[in-house]
Amino acid sequence: LLLGGDSGVGREGIRTDTMIVVSIDPATGWTALFGIPRNLMELPFPPGHPAHGAWECGDCFEMIANELYGWGLSRPDLFAGPNSGAGAMKDVLGYLLGIDIHYYALVDLEGFVETIDSLGGVDIYVPERVYDTEYPNVDGTYSVIDLQPGTYHMDGEMALYYARSRQGSTDFSRMNRQRCVLQALAEQADPVTLIHELPTIVPAV
DSSP: OEEEEOOOTTOOSOOEEEEEEEEEOTTTOOEEEEEOOTTOEEEEOOTTOTTTTSSTTSSEEEEEGGGHHHHHHTOTTTSOSSOHHHHHHHHHHHHHHTSOOOOOEEEOHHHHHHHHHHTTOEEEEEOSOEEEEEEEOTTSOEEEEEEOSEEEEEOHHHHHHHHHOOTTSOHHHHHHHHHHHHHHHHHHOOHHHHHHTHHHHHHHO
16 A cells, blocks of 8 residues: 655645555566545445444544545554554555555655655656646645646656646546656666665655
């Protein structure tokens, strides 16, 4: 389970606006990615789960999906593991998809930028204009950004904008852009660079 959290300068709490379940066949290496929309409502709890009865609906989480991690952090009595927020996400999203989720990785806004920058950036083809008149930067300021179609070598800040901006586009469009960033990283990341930059990447994840 790959989670992108929105915690950062001037922001309270954490919401996982990016949720992607990665399923890997260990025999062949074939990989599938399932994007979870941030606005999904009333995600069901697994049958017999301790979280049953925590909300008025009885067997579901009544807030939108991107609030589940933060709520799980506040309820370590209901979710197992060293990180009850991640435990909540693995339990509920795993039940939603009908699979067991074994691991998770979480990056916040600054961690995403640091990871991309440590790998030397990423080349991404932008098929459609991405225009945002009030994009919230990592440092708490706002910018107008107009990304025209074309191929770009993006640093961490620009890759975050491409993956994160949602003004004038749907949640599904943003999910597609997030998958594009992950695919580009997987194709372009050099194993030698990855190993060399682990001291930078590990604290960010």
